[in-house]
Amino acid sequence: MQTQTILLIIAAVVIALTIALFQYVYKARNKKKNILFLALLRFLSLFTLLLLIINPAFKQNTYYIEKPTLVVAIDNSSSIKYLNKDQNVKNITSQIRKNEKLNDRFNIVYYTFSDKLKDSISLTFDKTQTNISKALDELDQIYKNTTAPILMITDGNQTYGKDYQFGSSKYKQSVYPVIVGDTISILDTKIEQLNVNRYAYLKNKLPVETILTYSGKEDINTIFQIKSGTNIVFSQQVLFSEQKKSNIINVTLPANSVGVNQYMAILTPLDTEKNTINNTKTFAVEVIDQKTNVLLISDIVHPDLGAIKKSIESNERRSVTIIKPNEKKDFNDYQLIVLYQPNTRYRQVYEDLNAQKKNHFTITGPKTDWVFLNKIQNKYTQEITRQTEHYLPKFNNNYGAFLLEDIGFNNYPPLLGTFGETRLNTSHDPILYKTIGNIETDEVLLTTIEQNGIREAVLFGEGLWRWRAQNYLDTQGFNEFDEFFGKLVQYLASNKRKSRLNTIAESFYYGNANIAIKAEYFTKNYEFDRRGSLRITLKNKETEASQTIPMLLKNNTYDVDLSNLKAGNYEYTVTVLGENITRSGDFKILEYNVEQQFLNADVTKLKHVATNTKGKVYYLNQKDAVIKELLEDKRYQAIQKNKENVVSLLDWKYLLILLILLLTIEWFVRKYNGLI
Structure with missing residues (x-):
C-alpha cells in the first residue's frame, strides 16, 4: 500500500473520531451510560464511509498447483487398421485414460492425427493420408511455452509432408514414440514410387519413371508390366539381390488418343509375399490436343519475368515465350500476350494487338513510359509525376468475372508503381485495390477489362517475384500463387462467353487425394450470388447408383467434398x-490407398525423433514401461505458482453491509433512548 493511502486512512481515523466525539461527547446535553457506545457506532460508520471514499487497494496472493501437460497423439490413419493393430491402440489409449497415477501427475490432453491434427479421441482408423511432420509442428507451437511431453502412438509411416525425423531437432518438447506394427523385416517387393505427368499432348511421348524396391537377401527375378485395359503396353524382367535392392525403370508410352487414359503398373509378386497390394499401382494421364501458348514481351531484364514464366509453366498445359518488342512473332500462335512495362518501342505491338483483337495482360511499373501508354490506348490513364510509390494489395471479395480466392494478400510485400492518380475510363472488374501505408484506397492495383470480345488485365506495379517468394515463405511452396496467377491467365487466354453457372473439377482423381468439386453462380448482371441453392447429383456409371448432395457456400464458391x-x-x-440452369461433367477416381503400401513400422525415423527430442522409443507391449518412465522423470514435476491480484476495497461488498448495519444499530439505539 502506498504511503499516500496510509496517510489518508490516518486522516480518516482522526476525522471520524473528531466528529463522533464532537457530536456525542462535546455537544451532548445528557451524558447517558450508552453515549460512548453511540459515539463508537458513529466513529465506525464515518470511518467506514471515508474508507470507501479513499478506496485503498490490497494485494491478494493465490497459490495453486500447476501440473505438467501430457500430450497423447494417436495415429488415426487406415494403415493402423491394415496392420491389424487398431484394437491394440484402443486398448493402450483406454489404459492411459484409466491410470490414476498418470492422471494425478499430468494434465492429459488427447489428439488424433492423419492429414490433420484434431483435438479429439474419436478413433476410426479410416484416414487415407498421414502427415506426422505437420502434427508435430502444430503440437510444438501449441505447447511451446509449457512443459508438455508428447506420447505419440503411431507406426511412423508418413504419406506426404516434410521428413519429420530431420525437423525434430527443433522441437521443444520430448517425444515418446510408441511404435505400432511389425518391426521385423519381411520379404517384400513393391512399387515404391511412380512418376508420371498428369497431362500429355496428342502424338507426343509420355514418360513414366518407376522405382521398384525389394526387402530380402535371396536373388530373385520377377516381371514388371504396364497394362492399358487388358493390353500389355510394356513388360520387362526385373532382377533383385541382397546387393541390388532397387530398380529404376524408365519407359515412354505413346499418347495416341485424346482424353483420360488409364494404366496399371504391376510388379509380379513372389509366392511368399504377405502384402501384394503394394505390387500394383493405377495411374492415369489426360491427353489433350492443344496447349496454351503465352507470349511475354519485355524491353528490360527483371526478376518478374522469371517468376511469371515459372508460375505460368507450373501447369504443363501452358508454355511461355519471352521476346523483346522489336522481335517479330506471329500473334496468332499465342492465346495471350503479356506486355511488361511498355514504352515507345511497343508501338507496333499495340497496333498488331488492335488489328488482331488479341487478349493481353499489361504489367506496369517505374520503367513504364506513361506518356506513350496514355496515348496508345484509352481504357486507363496514369497521372504523370515521374515519382514512384509502394502499393500494398487488398483483395476484392466481390470479384465476379471468374473464381478467385484471397491467398493472403494482406501479408504480401508492396509492389512498386508510379505515384499519382490512376483512372479507369471503361467498365472493369477490380481484383486488388491499392493500400498506401495503412490507408486503403478505391484505386485498383489489378483489374480485368472485357470489351468488344477482348479480355485484358492490368497490374499497376512491379514486384511479382516478391509475391511468389512470400507465398513460399508462408506455405513452403508456390502452389497458391501459381494457382491464382494461372486462373488469371486461363481467363485471359479464353474467349468463352460468361456463364451464370460454372463448375471446376478435375478429369480424374487418385483415391488418396481430397476430391472436391466447386461451382460459381452469378446473377443476371454477373455478380456472384450468395443466395443460390445448389445441388449436385452424382451417378456411378458402373453401378448406376446416384445421390444428390447440397453444395455449401464457402467464400465465393459453392463446394462439395466427395x-x-x-x-x-x-x-x-x-x-x-x-x-x-445446370452444368454437367464427369470424372474418374482411381483405386489407390497409399496407407496400404506399408508393411512395417518405420522404426528408424521414430528412433531419430526420440533421440533428437530427449525422449525414448517404446513398443505396444511396453505400455507399463512408458508409463513408469513418465511418472519417474524428474523433468515433469508439478509446480506451485502464485497469482497476485490487486483487489479494490469497493469490490468488498461486506464493507457496505457493515456500514448499513452500523447506521441501523445507531438509529435503533437513539430511537430507544429517545434521542430522536
Whole structure:
C-alpha cells in the first residue's frame, strides 16, 4: 500500500473520531451510560464511509498447483487398421485414460492425427493420408511455452509432408514414440514410387519413371508390366539381390488418343509375399490436343519475368515465350500476350494487338513510359509525376468475372508503381485495390477489362517475384500463387462467353487425394450470388447408383467434398434450385490407398525423433514401461505458482453491509433512548 493511502486512512481515523466525539461527547446535553457506545457506532460508520471514499487497494496472493501437460497423439490413419493393430491402440489409449497415477501427475490432453491434427479421441482408423511432420509442428507451437511431453502412438509411416525425423531437432518438447506394427523385416517387393505427368499432348511421348524396391537377401527375378485395359503396353524382367535392392525403370508410352487414359503398373509378386497390394499401382494421364501458348514481351531484364514464366509453366498445359518488342512473332500462335512495362518501342505491338483483337495482360511499373501508354490506348490513364510509390494489395471479395480466392494478400510485400492518380475510363472488374501505408484506397492495383470480345488485365506495379517468394515463405511452396496467377491467365487466354453457372473439377482423381468439386453462380448482371441453392447429383456409371448432395457456400464458391467416394467412373450435374440452369461433367477416381503400401513400422525415423527430442522409443507391449518412465522423470514435476491480484476495497461488498448495519444499530439505539 502506498504511503499516500496510509496517510489518508490516518486522516480518516482522526476525522471520524473528531466528529463522533464532537457530536456525542462535546455537544451532548445528557451524558447517558450508552453515549460512548453511540459515539463508537458513529466513529465506525464515518470511518467506514471515508474508507470507501479513499478506496485503498490490497494485494491478494493465490497459490495453486500447476501440473505438467501430457500430450497423447494417436495415429488415426487406415494403415493402423491394415496392420491389424487398431484394437491394440484402443486398448493402450483406454489404459492411459484409466491410470490414476498418470492422471494425478499430468494434465492429459488427447489428439488424433492423419492429414490433420484434431483435438479429439474419436478413433476410426479410416484416414487415407498421414502427415506426422505437420502434427508435430502444430503440437510444438501449441505447447511451446509449457512443459508438455508428447506420447505419440503411431507406426511412423508418413504419406506426404516434410521428413519429420530431420525437423525434430527443433522441437521443444520430448517425444515418446510408441511404435505400432511389425518391426521385423519381411520379404517384400513393391512399387515404391511412380512418376508420371498428369497431362500429355496428342502424338507426343509420355514418360513414366518407376522405382521398384525389394526387402530380402535371396536373388530373385520377377516381371514388371504396364497394362492399358487388358493390353500389355510394356513388360520387362526385373532382377533383385541382397546387393541390388532397387530398380529404376524408365519407359515412354505413346499418347495416341485424346482424353483420360488409364494404366496399371504391376510388379509380379513372389509366392511368399504377405502384402501384394503394394505390387500394383493405377495411374492415369489426360491427353489433350492443344496447349496454351503465352507470349511475354519485355524491353528490360527483371526478376518478374522469371517468376511469371515459372508460375505460368507450373501447369504443363501452358508454355511461355519471352521476346523483346522489336522481335517479330506471329500473334496468332499465342492465346495471350503479356506486355511488361511498355514504352515507345511497343508501338507496333499495340497496333498488331488492335488489328488482331488479341487478349493481353499489361504489367506496369517505374520503367513504364506513361506518356506513350496514355496515348496508345484509352481504357486507363496514369497521372504523370515521374515519382514512384509502394502499393500494398487488398483483395476484392466481390470479384465476379471468374473464381478467385484471397491467398493472403494482406501479408504480401508492396509492389512498386508510379505515384499519382490512376483512372479507369471503361467498365472493369477490380481484383486488388491499392493500400498506401495503412490507408486503403478505391484505386485498383489489378483489374480485368472485357470489351468488344477482348479480355485484358492490368497490374499497376512491379514486384511479382516478391509475391511468389512470400507465398513460399508462408506455405513452403508456390502452389497458391501459381494457382491464382494461372486462373488469371486461363481467363485471359479464353474467349468463352460468361456463364451464370460454372463448375471446376478435375478429369480424374487418385483415391488418396481430397476430391472436391466447386461451382460459381452469378446473377443476371454477373455478380456472384450468395443466395443460390445448389445441388449436385452424382451417378456411378458402373453401378448406376446416384445421390444428390447440397453444395455449401464457402467464400465465393459453392463446394462439395466427395473424398468418401469409392473408385469408379462418375458423372455429375450441378443444378440451381428455382432456376433452369445446370452444368454437367464427369470424372474418374482411381483405386489407390497409399496407407496400404506399408508393411512395417518405420522404426528408424521414430528412433531419430526420440533421440533428437530427449525422449525414448517404446513398443505396444511396453505400455507399463512408458508409463513408469513418465511418472519417474524428474523433468515433469508439478509446480506451485502464485497469482497476485490487486483487489479494490469497493469490490468488498461486506464493507457496505457493515456500514448499513452500523447506521441501523445507531438509529435503533437513539430511537430507544429517545434521542430522536
